[in-house]
């Protein structure tokens with residue numbers, strides 16, 4: 001049976017802002033305190049989703065989380081009405097208020113690790129929401145992510161949902177941003193490549209910035225999903241590139257079917273890592289391991305352009321396209337490399353550029369904005385259909401964004417309680433558009 005790679009993009013939430021919350025993510029730090037445009041951010045994301053459907057791909061939609069997260073603020077001791085909670089947090093703990101206001105769930109590549117049912121021992125699609133333990137503003141996503149996934153993929157005949165791993169430094173899990181799958185095609189069994197930032201038992205670690213993904217977490221996810229040992233490979237990310245701003249592996253490598261595009265500095269002991277991939281890969285189609293040398297693209301250019309955070313997609317005609325941010329087009333070296341890549345002897349035939357600048361300024365490129373969910377026809381038909389994108393849904397969602405979203409959010413706006421009301425009103429309407437029922441805590445009172 002054909003398996004489609006369905007990209008579920010995180011719809012940008014109404015409180016998108018630049019708060020400099022992600023230590024180790026260069027863009028997040030550099031753009032802190034700038035004025036964000038949530039309306040533009042959401043429209044840029046919807047544009048990409050529609051374009052993917054026009055290319056003939058299946059596209060899904062993941063709704064944003066409710067922000068500000070007053071439940072977390074209450075756990076932190078702020079009490080009274082929601083307005084009181086926000087006013088007190090703004091005055092006494094602005095850092096916590098910012099964390100509870102982040103629209104970071106838009107980067108759905110970090111929402112979960114998802115395994116193709118062909119790879120899992122029970123023949124079901126497995127989901128483990130990422131605990132995102134390394135950053136407070138992201139760690140608070142896991143609970144809602146679980147609820148949302150159970151609502152969208154709500155058929156136990158096809159889908160198995162695991163709990164996020166416990167929040168602990170030994171078990172930091174950042175989801176699919178550190179997982180890719182190599183295979184003949186999505187419709188055949190594949191090799192799961194898990195790339196971790198650190199192993200607690202080893203001294204090989206970054207020195208400046210944190211490693212967010214641990215080996216123990218990757219192993220736990222593989223175990224829970226029932227992946228076989230012969231179909232899994234655990235590789236360490238190069239700690240030196242984490243220290244240069246490569247906080248997830250998807251900032252330095254991207255895989256799709258029988259192609260892996262990676263920077264020569266991506267992995268710890270790169271030559272050995274590549275040998276291990278070659279040894280474990282079981283597909284009979286030739287594996288294209290495309291190594292990008294620093295002579296063509298430096299790590300600095302990779303981090304500023306997000307060339308590896310492109311989506312590598314298989315088009316209906318069987319060739320591949322690379323969906324890159326316009327930051328790549330604006331960098332001569334990177335644009336030249338991409339043009340050469342399309343001419344070379346490999347399945348990649350074209351580059352498609354998208355303006356995703358609002359998300360990019362927080363360190364999220366095309367690949368960060370989507371979670372790949374491999375689904376065969378039966379599994380796909382079990383997904384809540386309203387969560388799949390088509391032209392009509394695009395127009396409905398665009399109108400919804402135009403109606404509810406502000407076109408500017410600055411730091412001081414977070415202290416304004418009316419933003420909470422606007423945000424909840426918008427999400428209440430969205431959950432009806434997507435026919436997801438009451439998935440948000442404020443709808444359950």
Ligand SMILES: NCCC[C@H](NC(=O)CCC(=O)O)C(=O)O
Pocket residue numbers: 017018019020021022025028029102104107109110138177247248362363364365368
């Ligand atoms: N996969 C891309 C994730 C980007 C995300 N950025 C942020 O959370 C920045 C938020 C801010 O600084 O306002 C992160 O670092 O996890």
